[in-house]
Amino acid sequence: MTPKFSHSLSYHESAKLQTAYLPALIGAMIFLVIFAGFVPGFNSWKQNSVILKQRQEINSVLSSKASMLTSLDSTELQSKLDLATKALPIKSPYRQTLAAMSVLADRHKIIVDGLEFIKQGEGLGIKIIAAGTYPDIYSFLQAVENTLPLASVNVVNLNVRSAASDFAEKTYSAELNFSFYFQSSPKTFGKLTEKLPVISVVGEKNLRELQGFEFFDLKSAALSVDGSNRATKLFPD
Amino acid sequence: MPMKNIINLLPESAVEGSRRLSIFKTLQTILIAVAMVCLVLTIGIWSLSLITGREIAVANLKSKDLEEQIAAYSKKEQQFYLLTHQLDKANELLNSRTQIEKKLNTVMTAFPPDANLLSAKIDASGQNISVKFLADNFEKMVKIVTAAKTKPFSLVKVNDFFRNATGQYLIDLTVELL
Numbered sequence: 001m002t003p004k005f006s007h008s009l010s011y012h013e014s015a016k017l018q019t020a021y022l023p024a025l026i027g028a029m030i031f032l033v034i035f036a037g038f039v040p041g042f043n044s045w046k047q048n049s050v051i052l053k054q055r056q057e058i059n060s061v062l063s064s065k066a067s068m069l070t071s072l073d074s075t076e077l078q079s080k081l082d083l084a085t086k087a088l089p090i091k092s093p094y095r096q097t098l099a100a101m102s103v104l105a106d107r108h109k110i111i112v113d114g115l116e117f118i119k120q121g122e123g124l125g126i127k128i129i130a131a132g133t134y135p136d137i138y139s140f141l142q143a144v145e146n147t148l149p150l151a152s153v154n155v156v157n158l159n160v161r162s163a164a165s166d167f168a169e170k171t172y173s174a175e176l177n178f179s180f181y182f183q184s185s186p187k188t189f190g191k192l193t194e195k196l197p198v199i200s201v202v203g204e205k206n207l208r209e210l211q212g213f214e215f216f217d218l219k220s221a222a223l224s225v226d227g228s229n230r231a232t233k234l235f236p237d
Numbered sequence: 238m239p240m241k242n243i244i245n246l247l248p249e250s251a252v253e254g255s256r257r258l259s260i261f262k263t264l265q266t267i268l269i270a271v272a273m274v275c276l277v278l279t280i281g282i283w284s285l286s287l288i289t290g291r292e293i294a295v296a297n298l299k300s301k302d303l304e305e306q307i308a309a310y311s312k313k314e315q316q317f318y319l320l321t322h323q324l325d326k327a328n329e330l331l332n333s334r335t336q337i338e339k340k341l342n343t344v345m346t347a348f349p350p351d352a353n354l355l356s357a358k359i360d361a362s363g364q365n366i367s368v369k370f371l372a373d374n375f376e377k378m379v380k381i382v383t384a385a386k387t388k389p390f391s392l393v394k395v396n397d398f399f400r401n402a403t404g405q406y407l408i409d410l411t412v413e414l415l
Contacts, residue, residue: 023261023264023265023268026265026268026269026272027268029272030268030272030275033272033275033276033279034275037275037276037279038275038278038279038282041279041282041283041286042282044283044286045282045283045285045286048286048289048290049289051293052289052292052293055293055296055297055300056296058300059296059300059303062300062303063303065303065307065314066307069307069310069313069314069317070306070310072310072313072317077317080320081320084319084320084323084324085319085323087323087327088323088326088330090319134345138338138341138342138345141337141341142338145334145336145338150327150330150331150334152330152334152335152337152361153337153338153361154337155337155358155359155361156338156357156358156359157356157357157358157359158341158354158356158358159355160353160354160356181326181330183322183326185319185322186318186319186322189315189318189319190318192304192307196314196318197318197321198321199320199324203321203324203328206327206328206331209331210327
């Protein structure tokens with residue numbers, strides 16, 4: 001005869017709970033923890049990490065900018081800026097141009113027969129009808145290219161004026177077209193969070209080169225080499 | 238009676254039930270472990286999030302401090318921006334300038350010294366130069382043309398050529414500077 005086993009009702013309930021409800025409950029808890037706790041937490045951490053990274057990058061730029069600005073010598077910066085704005089003024093440099101023309105024409109014994117301003121896109125165009133010997137015209141052209149504001153000679157049209165046999169005495173009439181450059185100041189000075197621009201090695205070299213260029217203002221033009229008030233005569237107000 | 242024998246006496250369903258119960262218990266343990274890991278991870282990630290949030294707050298304060306420092310140097314900053322702006326353009330101009338007086342000097346020196354130069358037209362942007370000469374005799378005129386065909390020149394074209402009443406030769410040339 002086979003022995004029979006009987007189980008109480010409470011044992012069945014307990015077993016049922018253990019085998020079916022408890023895993024389901026734990027599963028639900030895991031689901032809840034993952035979707036209500038971990039996922040939002042992970043998203044929040046991820047978002048915060050991105051914000052922190054951006055902020056750290058900005059801080060790094062700001063920090064280098066602040067230290068660079070602190071290390072800049074105000075006097076040196078001002079003198080460099082003065083030189084750069086003399087080389088490339090922010091306004092049309094007609095006064096400085098007239099002064100330069102006056103002093104240089106006087107210095108290189110050039111007779112200015114006519115002067116005309118020509119509108120140009122990025123510079124102040126000047127056409128000069130001048131007269132002088134070839135060495136004087138040549139040295140005048142060289143001098144103009146070594147003055148501030150920066151200038152370039154675009155056209156030289158030379159015509160013989162007096163037929164002297166001696167080369168040094170032969171005079172020419174020259175139509176000379178120059179461009180004196182200027183550039184208006186930038187519309188914005190960059191964002192606060194932008195890096196400061198860097199002056200390149202070439203820029204530093206050119207700054208040193210520009211120091212050797214001559215600059216004339218109307219005052220220096222009025223007090224020309226021979227002491228005469230040539231600038232006032234040549235270019236009356 | 239040995240235990241093995243007792244189990245053997247149990248009905249098949251009871252043995253199966255016990256085995257299932259054991260599997261479910263193992264599963265429960267695994268589930269509880271997973272749940273604990275999830276809980277720990279969740280607490281960890283929230284803690285990290287809070288720490289990062291605090292770091293953001295610190296970084297924001299540092300940022301504000303740096304901005305105030307930079308604002309104190311706003312004049313210097315503007316001067317520096319203007320300096321680099323003007324200097325960039327100045328560099329460009331200095332590097333691209335063609336020194337026209339060198340071309341002029343070549344014209345004045347490369348032709349024979351006794352050639353009577355009447356006019357010369359030089360453009361900075363181009364390589365061509367227009368020159369006009371007056372020669373007393375044919376030999377001088379030939380010398381001028383030869384010079385126009387010799388380095389540093391290359392003869393582009395003869396624009397005009399004539400002999401006037403006094404026997405002088407006038408020649409108008411376009412030469413290219415090599």
